[in-house]
Amino acid sequence: MKNSTHQTARSTTSVTSESAFLEIENLVKAYPTSEGDPLTILDGIDLTIARDEFISVIGHSGCGKSTLLKIVAGLENPTSGSVRLDGKEIRTPGADRMMVFQQYSLLPWLTVQENVRLAVDEVLKKASSVEKKQIVSEHLAMVNLTAATNKYPDELSGGMKQRVGIARALATRPKMLLMDEPFGALDALTRGKLQRQVLDIWEQHRQAVMMITHDVDEAIYMSDRIILMTNGPQAKIGEIIEVPFSHPRNLSEMRETQEYYDVRNHALDFLDRYFTQDE
Numbered sequence: 001m002k003n004s005t006h007q008t009a010r011s012t013t014s015v016t017s018e019s020a021f022l023e024i025e026n027l028v029k030a031y032p033t034s035e036g037d038p039l040t041i042l043d044g045i046d047l048t049i050a051r052d053e054f055i056s057v058i059g060h061s062g063c064g065k066s067t068l069l070k071i072v073a074g075l076e077n078p079t080s081g082s083v084r085l086d087g088k089e090i091r092t093p094g095a096d097r098m099m100v101f102q103q104y105s106l107l108p109w110l111t112v113q114e115n116v117r118l119a120v121d122e123v124l125k126k127a128s129s130v131e132k133k134q135i136v137s138e139h140l141a142m143v144n145l146t147a148a149t150n151k152y153p154d155e156l157s158g159g160m161k162q163r164v165g166i167a168r169a170l171a172t173r174p175k176m177l178l179m180d181e182p183f184g185a186l187d188a189l190t191r192g193k194l195q196r197q198v199l200d201i202w203e204q205h206r207q208a209v210m211m212i213t214h215d216v217d218e219a220i221y222m223s224d225r226i227i228l229m230t231n232g233p234q235a236k237i238g239e240i241i242e243v244p245f246s247h248p249r250n251l252s253e254m255r256e257t258q259e260y261y262d263v264r265n266h267a268l269d270f271l272d273r274y275f276t277q278d279e
């Protein structure tokens, strides 16, 4: 089934300006070093993402993917350039962007519903107590966790913990979801199930998503475009692949098409070209 032609792996650098929701312009990020001169990690990133678009960011370890995500989250500031969400410059974290990390950052002394409720209380301050209760149970149901509502994190599997993290992020109704290798710590079977669940939710309630992953198949399955980063330091966007499948998607059907393998090979060839000896 595999072949190496690239005919369907189209590259596009941006969405149209009318539909741009996140706009990253000439972003540079440098960190100070003990040697004196700062080290430029990201060097001139230009990227626009639409309001209802799911994008994945792939690149070799250390190229600056998490740094880029943290800048969009407002946890880090760019050295120069601009990052705007819905026309407004991002400088600090905000309830319009929620993050899901690889390591489930749940509070161990709170139950599943209390973990989600804490975030809802923090963000949806104007909602009534009844509404907030409803939002929490609705989002726990979305990730099939109703039965685990009153459990504590250490009573849950890794996949369940990650589902709580996803329910928590979605329950605050952010305009943008930022995910840093959200399935990276899970076994293959759990990963596949959770990818499907997140995709089901996203296909029903579309929002802007930026997901970092090391997994090309995950990126093809879930995203509209795949951002391929060059190696760091001074990493840039090397290429952007438009995934030629509409949503909702069916992985088995996708895998029966030539387009799937064209995109896959194209992305893997790119990553091979940027492979370095010290990785």
Ligand SMILES: Nc1ncnc2c1ncn2[C@@H]1O[C@H](COP(=O)(O)OP(=O)(O)OP(=O)(O)O)[C@@H](O)[C@H]1O
Binding pocket: 031, 032, 041, 059, 060, 061, 062, 063, 064, 065, 066, 067, 068, 232
């Ligand atoms: N706060 C910081 N101070 C100095 N250097 C930093 C800081 N944060 C990240 N870096 C450096 O920036 C580079 C990019 O790091 P980053 O974590 O963004 O890469 P990544 O592509 O997400 O890596 P990985 O795939 O391994 O998670 C690395 O060389 C890292 O050491």
